[in-house]
Amino acid sequence: MQKTGGNDMDFSKLDNRIRNKELFNKVMTAEEASKFIHDEMVIGVSGFTPSGYPKAVPLALAERVKQSGEKMHLALYSGASLGPEVDGAWAEAGIIAKRLPYQTNSKLRNSINEGEVEYLDMHLSHTPQYVSYGILPKVDVAIVEAVAITEEGHIIPTMGVGNTPVFVKQADKVIVEINTAKPLALEGMADIYMLENPPHRKPIPITKPDQRIGTTYIPCGNDKIVGIVITDLQDKTRPLTPVDDISKKISANILKFLEKEVKLGRLPKNLLPIQSGVGSVANAVLYGLCDSDFEDLTCYTEVVQDSMLELLRCKKAKLASTTSISPSPEGLVKFEEEIEFFKDKIILRPQEISNHPEVARRLGVIAMNTALEVDIYGNVNSTHVMGSRMMNGIGGSGDFARNAYLTIFTTASTAKNGNISSIVPMVSHVDHTEHDVMVIVTEQGVADLRGLSPKERALEIINNCVHPDYKPMLLDYYKRAYESAYKHTPHILEEALSWHIKFMKTGSMK
């Protein structure tokens, strides 16, 4: 239950959480803290993939606006997706004018697709620099969830670091939510390292995923903190995605492919640091690694979910570097019980570091991310349903995909009970170009596009990845395009998007 805070509170149990006595003067209710937020402001919040985001103050603000009917249009910046207490409640209250860089909330998604919210879908490594470079409108207020505040007023984050460091640095005012439901034992997991702007930027000194290079706290200082709210609201993390049969087949295809790469001497026996997106396939692959012969694995990724915790538990992986820990509700309970086990096995970095091309390319990550649809030449759409409708966003997939040693995109070969082929003549939106996509895996098989020309790719994809229902249709398109067009990337523009159009008209691409 949310504590009310204020002068009537018993502070004796908070000595470990608020380590500078003078800061107790700033403890207030969520409703009081929400008054620092005014119309037209830019709000930067902690959190990344429903984890570590503030809850009490955003809820209080939404409630206040609902009650008062006051005008409130905010720009909301975050690390990545937030829980319903922010994205959901604020979208419902109609107070988000602009949102960046990522979201997964159904209410907010609707507002975006109805044209009520301007949404900026960004590479997650770009957001912190857009902030630091002064390109985006300046953050006025940062709302940050914390385990504790140090004597000096620095912030010990909970389980999602995201962009908190740059937001806190830029904000005039910082509101801290001390979340007593989050164990103090989280302290020490964070490794905060901040980059200077060009031309003063130095190399990021990470050469292995397990290196710590920064501080365990986010620099802030007592003066910036204008309000402290005590809460015990737990993260509303995603429910555990069940691993379905399709995902198991995709996972098996990936593991077989990785084994082959090791045999060919193109990957070390213990692979290279793993980056994995979220969802059923990602879980299937990581669970698959638990049961595999691979050993001494490492992870350099942006989010740790149940399956990656399991990979650490089963000792297949030694370490995970991430910017967020975001297990299922059950997984979260288990994680917090076992926190001493995980403490030296997880490093929580700012997303500027977890997603930085410099580090991703140097370490040579194996990037595994999900595609919405893929075309026969290897372009990937990760974001837009039928070219216009935003699903979630590109997230960090581009940061990793382009800079990976090996980048794999996965998708079931069909969707909507077989009425959509995930492989089409031309994708309706491009998030990852033909230049960035190395391997495509469906439950049908693996298309290894590395070193292939567009025409060679088309045959590799059609032959190995497409569902049998759609294979003759795609082959027919490709052959007719080859006969009728210039032959570098043969297309019949009149038909290139016809599969999508047909689906929108008839409910099926067949």
Next chain:
Amino acid sequence: MQKTGGNDMDFSKLDNRIRNKELFNKVMTAEEASKFIHDEMVIGVSGFTPSGYPKAVPLALAERVKQSGEKMHLALYSGASLGPEVDGAWAEAGIIAKRLPYQTNSKLRNSINEGEVEYLDMHLSHTPQYVSYGILPKVDVAIVEAVAITEEGHIIPTMGVGNTPVFVKQADKVIVEINTAKPLALEGMADIYMLENPPHRKPIPITKPDQRIGTTYIPCGNDKIVGIVITDLQDKTRPLTPVDDISKKISANILKFLEKEVKLGRLPKNLLPIQSGVGSVANAVLYGLCDSDFEDLTCYTEVVQDSMLELLRCKKAKLASTTSISPSPEGLVKFEEEIEFFKDKIILRPQEISNHPEVARRLGVIAMNTALEVDIYGNVNSTHVMGSRMMNGIGGSGDFARNAYLTIFTTASTAKNGNISSIVPMVSHVDHTEHDVMVIVTEQGVADLRGLSPKERALEIINNCVHPDYKPMLLDYYKRAYESAYKHTPHILEEALSWHIKFMKTGSMK
């Protein structure tokens, strides 16, 4: 004139060029050297943007095949584009089966678009890793143009480093063309630094464009060298592109924009390291900088042309880091006369370093590259005419664009006497996604897309960059799309590519 080499040559003048006496035994004619090349081989050649590529041996091979009629299908890897002695002569002889990662030759382009050559259009920073990681079929023979060979058998490159270091490292056999037309004074310009493969890769220690971090030679060793050919064939560099009125307007728009960014405190007074593509607009911008108030500029780029040499000459820029010097034929003569002046002002790096995301992002380059077409949501097509026909390739534009502090794409608002609008509802091919494109500049004006949602971008682009002839049509498309579709990225898929289709049918988008 091409020297014939062999035992009848006068070696006395070559002591400075071939510094190990034993290597004189390997001097041979181009025709003799061409015999190391067999059917089905992978050939890696020096050179980048018609500069520093081998000429005598490729010509001899093409001639030999023409005479003998022997079967010859080669994979040809390079740094970037090559002169007609390779791409042209080999395409004409029909001996290129696969080509990567970039080309600009009209004969080769035709062969690609007629389906005779499989062309792999790659990010230029990806090629060296694809080679080192063992992903591409291995280089059998490297043919390398050199100023000289050291006592230890290491290679002093001429004016285009490109991928020579990784090709030489991987090849079993190295053929060196000593080009006596290239001044020995070039020695010292190259700075060769090679990366280890993950997981052993270290940070690249460049924090300023003027830092030298490697050797002045490409490591090779006497044993690998199987043939040395003496030649004096000059690079067939591109003729100077005249700066037309449209380019002047685009340049003026860019300079005004940069001045504004400095005033807003978002760029330092001396800007940040400049990366500039090639062609008329690039020249106009760099000449424009010569006449501007900017001072103490630096360049971190992949190719130095006449206009960047002029920027050094006029002392506006202190230094250019590049992988290639590729002036016009007149500019080349002038450059070689003034080589002592330029010697400490140009650093020639491998393209793995000149184009590395790690360095581009750390330095915070200002990237200026050309678009073929742009769409109203900010996606850029750099490569494919009407979706199928390859023009040149993406080159290094993606390496810089995504990692730049500021990335600008330029295009004239129309092409083909106004019958093509360079701004369309949906591009027919995507090389740079909406996530990577910050600023678009045409002769009409500047669209600053940073921080904007897709809808906001559409209005910014239509209002500021589109030619008046097409503005009402695009606005009409956008408005109707907004009414009929999901409103994140409104599209009417039936019409999205209709402008291209109309052009192909009628010769005009109007």
